[in-house]
Amino acid sequence: MESAKAVQQKTKIFLITSCKGGVGKSTVAANIAMALANHGKRVLLVDCDFSNRSLDLILGCEEEVVYDICDLVTGRAPASRVVMQDGREGRLNFIAAPHFKKDEFTPEQFAEAVEAAAKEFFCEYVFIDTPGALDGTLPLVSKAADGALIVTSHQPTTVRGAEKTGYQLEDLGVKEQYLIINSYDKKGVLDGTSPGLNWLIDHTHVPLIGVIPESKELEKAQISGKLACEMRRDREKAHEAFDEVARRLCGERIPIMSYLPEKKRRKLLYS
Numbered sequence: 133m134e135s136a137k138a139v140q141q142k143t144k145i146f147l148i149t150s151c152k153g154g155v156g157k158s159t160v161a162a163n164i165a166m167a168l169a170n171h172g173k174r175v176l177l178v179d180c181d182f183s184n185r186s187l188d189l190i191l192g193c194e195e196e197v198v199y200d201i202c203d204l205v206t207g208r209a210p211a212s213r214v215v216m217q218d219g220r221e222g223r224l225n226f227i228a229a230p231h232f233k234k235d236e237f238t239p240e241q242f243a244e245a246v247e248a249a250a251k252e253f254f255c256e257y258v259f260i261d262t263p264g265a266l267d268g269t270l271p272l273v274s275k276a277a278d279g280a281l282i283v284t285s286h287q288p289t290t291v292r293g294a295e296k297t298g299y300q301l302e303d304l305g306v307k308e309q310y311l312i313i314n315s316y317d318k319k320g321v322l323d324g325t326s327p328g329l330n331w332l333i334d335h336t337h338v339p340l341i342g343v344i345p346e347s348k349e350l351e352k353a354q355i356s357g358k359l360a361c362e363m364r365r366d367r368e369k370a371h372e373a374f375d376e377v378a379r380r381l382c383g384e385r386i387p388i389m390s391y392l393p394e395k396k397r398r399k400l401l402y403s
């Protein structure tokens with residue numbers, strides 16, 4: 133086990149964002165956080181979607197939420213009360229969003245509060261679920277961030293939104309950016325009705341870190357507060373896809389879509 137000091141020195145804070153709602157930010161945030169916790173990392177997941185909080189529902193802990201990130205930043209409640217521990221995996225810590233944002237605070241106050249909470253709970257990774265573009269949250273939270281995971285789907289408007297989000301983040305000083313393609317439609321890519329990976333990378337100008345398949349089972353599991361790692365049957369391999377992103381974030385050099393057979397993977401990569 134690493135010493136608390138060693139852990140404190142390398143906290144890495146990522147925004148998980150996209151220009152549009154419904155792309156899968158919160159799903160991706162919760163599942164990558166859990167995948168890293170399952171790999172023995174201590175993780176802090178922060179819901180900063182002030183108009184549509186949902187991580188409490190995705191984690192299945194909505195009944196237990198008392199305090200939120202605004203309580204922490206404004207000093208109304210200490211981290212020991214605001215940070216919740218996930219019942220399944222003690223290494224996964226969580227801060228809920230308020231139902232409605234009720235307080236004003238500065239980017240500096242936000243960054244200071246999140247960094248202090250991560251230190252107090254010895255977290256190596258922090259993920260901040262935040263809507264991008266015009267909502268105004270990105271400038272508020274980006275001062276805290278070392279990097280960003282930009283989530284997109286195949287939809288051309290979402291791809292354009294991901295590109296825009298990348299430029300906006302760059303202006304805000306968040307240079308380390310990775311693309312996550314969510315709800316990847318293998319069948320559509322092979323029959324030419326959905327754009328392939330190269331097109332998506334070219335049109336967002338963001339390096340790819342992972343591809344999460346479209347998974348009906350994942351969607352169904354979410355209704356009962358379950359994450360990908362708890363799904364009994366996952367033909368679409370969503371669990372393995374989140375695990376792959378977690379391992380790549382930890383620095384492992386593994387191919388994109390390593391969860392697919394070599395032949396299928398190659399076919400998809402070059403479509």
Ligand SMILES: Nc1ncnc2c1ncn2[C@@H]1O[C@H](COP(=O)(O)OP(=O)(O)O)[C@@H](O)[C@H]1O
Nearest residue numbers: 153154155156157158159315345346347351354
């Ligand atoms: N890979 C996926 N496969 C199938 N459904 C998904 C996938 N990712 C997200 N969803 C579904 O899409 C909807 C929106 O996801 P959500 O994470 O809430 O998006 P956002 O946070 O960007 O608004 C949810 O119903 C979720 O279950």
Ligand SMILES: [Mg+2]
Nearest residue numbers: 157158181186
């Ligand atoms: Mg969301």
